Structures are given as structure tokens and as C-alpha cells.
Amino acid sequence: MILKSLSLLNYKNFQSESFVFNTKINCFVGNNGVGKTNVLDAIYHLSFGKSYFNPVSSQNIKHGEAFFVVNGDYEKQGAEEKVVVSFKKGQKKVIKRNGKAYEKFSDHIGFLPLVIVSPADSDLIVEGSATRRKFIDSVISQGDKVYLDHLIKYNKILAQRNALLKYFAVNNTFSQDSLDVYNDQLNEYAQPIFKKRQAFLEVFMPIFQARYKAISKGSEQVELEYKSDLFEADFKTLLKQTLNKDKAVQYTNVGIHKDDLVFNIGEHPIKKFGSQGQQKSFLIALKLAQFDFIKQQSGVNPLLLLDDIFDKLDESRVAQIIKLVDDEHFGQLFISDTHADRTERAVKQVHQSYNIFNLNA
Numbered sequence: 331m332i333l334k335s336l337s338l339l340n341y342k343n344f345q346s347e348s349f350v351f352n353t354k355i356n357c358f359v360g361n362n363g364v365g366k367t368n369v370l371d372a373i374y375h376l377s378f379g380k381s382y383f384n385p386v387s388s389q390n391i392k393h394g395e396a397f398f399v400v401n402g403d404y405e406k407q408g409a410e411e412k413v414v415v416s417f418k419k420g421q422k423k424v425i426k427r428n429g430k431a432y433e434k435f436s437d438h439i440g441f442l443p444l445v446i447v448s449p450a451d452s453d454l455i456v457e458g459s460a461t462r463r464k465f466i467d468s469v470i471s472q473g474d475k476v477y478l479d480h481l482i483k484y485n486k487i488l489a490q491r492n493a494l495l496k497y498f499a500v501n502n503t504f505s506q507d508s509l510d511v512y513n514d515q516l517n518e519y520a521q522p523i524f525k526k527r528q529a530f531l532e533v534f535m536p537i538f539q540a541r542y543k544a545i546s547k548g549s550e551q552v553e554l555e556y557k558s559d560l561f562e563a564d565f566k567t568l569l570k571q572t573l574n575k576d577k578a579v580q581y582t583n584v585g586i587h588k589d590d591l592v593f594n595i596g597e598h599p600i601k602k603f604g605s606q607g608q609q610k611s612f613l614i615a616l617k618l619a620q621f622d623f624i625k626q627q628s629g630v631n632p633l634l635l636l637d638d639i640f641d642k643l644d645e646s647r648v649a650q651i652i653k654l655v656d657d658e659h660f661g662q663l664f665i666s667d668t669h670a671d672r673t674e675r676a677v678k679q680v681h682q683s684y685n686i687f688n689l690n691a
């Protein structure tokens with residue numbers, strides 16, 4: 331899959347800008363704040379219908395303007411595809427594929443597979459479990475519509491159950507029958523989500539371990555440990571057991587919305603025991619494994635976005651990454667870097683064609 335060209339209208343710091351891309355490597359260089367990451371984010375937007383860095387759509391509109399439009403022309407499996415994302419303040423966001431608006435954004439997810447490697451990935455290590463669940467969900471969802479559908483439904487019912495718990499508390503009332511309706515529905519979607527997360531990790535773990543080994547050249551063993559309440563007991567039993575607590579805090583305390591992924595190095599959490607270099611290698615390995623997994627599932631080469639990664643790595647790891655992307659295994663690449671010289675030196679070593687876009691005015 332190739333992104334042939336991109337045009338932006340009032341997207342973040344860009345008023346009107348367009349790019350025609352190289353089919354292999356595209357680099358955006360320029361000073362801090364010039365908009366390199368914003369271009370990558372616009373490409374991300376076309377795949378996921380939202381920004382990777384700022385999910386508040388109105389804040390993606392250029393200051394002082396009322397709307398933004400991002401337009402991408404792709405070639406996928408021999409067909410031309412035109413995807414346009416537009417958003418006007420006070421209105422619903424619109425995603426169109428070849429002129430036809432999607433009714434459900436979730437139908438678009440996975441159509442333009444993409445993996446982004448960014449300094450913001452460190453959130454996966456330092457932040458709470460929600461960030462890691464989002465990672466698992468985004469990897470599985472890109473190749474599994476049913477999973478995404480179940481997840482959306484689960485979250486909707488969860489919100490309704492929480493609202494009911496609040497209603498009980500405010501009105502000093504309770505109805506087990508009403509709660510059971512939600513418990514049954516939650517259970518119906520929790521089971522397949524739980525099973526798919528388990529199955530996903532079984533396939534994903536060896537891919538990830540191989541990637542880590544290739545980048546780090548180290549002997550340390552890394553693993554991803556899936557934690558879920560549902561390993562403890564049947565979900566409906568768990569809901570019964572936590573009922574008093576749920577009533578007290580007016581919130582559902584057990585379920586797959588509490589799942590976590592523990593990142594271990596040598597059997598200890600990397601958050602506490604990994605060096606900075608090990609943490610960076612871990613995150614890059616995680617993202618490259620995501621690439622491998624999506625490619626394996628979809629048969630399509632995802633776009634690979636490398637945001638500011640040269641800054642975060644020592645020379646030997648940069649060389650290692652460059653060697654990796656030289657492989658035919660990877661498709662089209664988009665790289666951002668502050669140093670034009672460094673980028674050019676790095677991509678010159680690769681036996682592929684490239685374009686460098688200097689965004690300095």
C-alpha cells in the first residue's frame with residue numbers, strides 16, 4: 331500500500347500544503363515546531379480518523395480557523411483510493427472513501443494499516459493500564475472488525491451499567507433484575523474479547539521477542555504478561571462478588587476494561603528495572619512486532635511512521651533500524667528528524683529511493 335500524495339487545509343500549523351511522496355522513504359526535516367510531527371499525524375488521521383497526539387478534534391484545526399481537511403491519495407492492491415477526513419467546529423467529523431462518507435468510523439479502521447513509532451510511546455511504559463489496553467486493541471482491531479465491534483458494544487454497556495449504579499446511589503434504590511440485564515450483556519462481549527486478547531498474545535509474543543533480540547543484541551529475556559480478572563473466575567461470578575464495592579463507588583470494578591499488559595525484562599517489570607536504552611529498544615520492538623503482526627494478518631504492508639526516533643537512539647541502534655527498513659519486508663516509510671544532514675546520511679546507506687522534505691520556510 332502506498333500513500334501517493336497528501337494535502338492539508340488548516341490542519342494544525344499548516345494552512346494549505348501538499349506533498350507528493352516517494353513510494354519508499356519520505357523524510358520530513360526542519361527546526362523544532364516546524365510541523366514535522368503534524369504531517370505524520372495527518373497521515374495517522376487518515377488511517378484512524380483521529381490524531382495520535384491530540385484526540386480533541388477542534389484542537390487539530392489551525393488556530394483562528396473553523397475547519398480542517400486532510401486528503402490522501404493511496405494505491406492499495408492495484409486500486410486507487412481517495413480518503414478525506416474533514417472536521418468543522420460544532421459538527422461531526424466526516425471520513426470519506428472515494429467520495430462516500432462512512433456511517434461508522436469503525437468500518438474504516440484497518441483499511442489503511444499503519445504503525446507509528448514515536449517518543450510518546452514511552453507512555454506505554456510509564457502510564458496506567460488504559461494506554462496498554464489501547465495498544466492491544468489498536469493492533470487487534472486493525473485486522474479484526476468483530477473484535478472492534480465487541481469492544482465498542484462492551485464499552486457502551488459498561489457506561490450504562492455505571493450510570494445505573496449511580497442512579498441507584500442517588501435515588502437510594504436497587505434492582506438486581508435491572509443490573510442483571512447489563513451483567514448478561516457485558517458477559518456476552520467480555521468473553522470473546524478476553525479470548526482474542528489471549529490468542530493475540532500467544533501469536534504476538536514470539537514476534538516481539540525476535541524483534542527485541544534483533545535490536546538489542548542483548549541476552550536479556552523480555553516478555554509481555556497478560557493480566558485479566560477473567561483468569562480468576564467466571565465473569566458473572568466476579569460481578570456478583572464485587573457488587574457491594576460497585577454500589578459503593580458507583581462504578582464497575584471488574585472486567586476486561588481493567589485488563590493490563592505487564593512488560594517484563596528478565597522477569598521483572600521494565601518500568602522499574604529496565605535501563606533507558608532497554609526501554610527504548612523494548613518500545614521499538616513492540617511497534618515493529620505490531621508491523622509484522624498486521625502485515626501477517628492483512629497481507630498488506632502497513633505504512634510505517636518513525637517520529638523523531640534518531641534522536642532517541644545511539645549510532646549502533648540507528649544503524650540497526652536502518653538495516654531493518656532496508657529489508658523488502660517494509661513498505662513505505664515516513665520519517666521525521668530535526669537534522670537534515672543526519673537524516674540524509676542515514677537514508678543514503680539504504681539501497682532505496684527517498685525524498686527529503688525540508689519544512690523550514
Ligand SMILES: Nc1ncnc2c1ncn2[C@@H]1O[C@H](COP(=O)(O)OP(=O)(O)OP(=O)(O)O)[C@@H](O)[C@H]1O
Pocket residue numbers: 341342343344360361362363364365366367368369389390391392393638666667668
Ligand atoms: N491547532 C493548531 N493550530 C496552529 N498551530 C498548531 C496547532 N496545533 C499545534 N500547532 C503548532 O504545531 C507546532 C508543532 O508541530 P510539530 O509537533 O509537528 O513540530 P515538529 O516539527 O515535529 O517539532 P519537534 O522537532 O520539536 O518535534 C507548534 O508550533 C504548535 O504550536
